[in-house]
Amino acid sequence: MGYSKSAQELKDRIEKAIDDHKITRAEMDEILAIATADNHIDPQEQSLLNELREMIDNKTIKVIP
Numbered sequence: 001m002g003y004s005k006s007a008q009e010l011k012d013r014i015e016k017a018i019d020d021h022k023i024t025r026a027e028m029d030e031i032l033a034i035a036t037a038d039n040h041i042d043p044q045e046q047s048l049l050n051e052l053r054e055m056i057d058n059k060t061i062k063v064i065p
Contacts, residue, residue, distance in 0.1 A: 006037060007042060
């Protein structure tokens with residue numbers, strides 16, 4: 001099963017953060033805006049957001065101002 005358009009866009013933004021090993025507050029806001037643009041977070045999007053949160057929590061990705 002493929003990703004929805006918004007989930008694919010979300011995936012692309014999260015992969016950029018993974019590649020950089022860092023994410024700015026602005027990028028976090030953009031990611032959340034993408035996820036909530038259609039007023040619904042589908043299971044694919046939720047999974048991606050959970051992965052991002054886990055990587056931030058375990059410091060794989062550093063949040064920078």
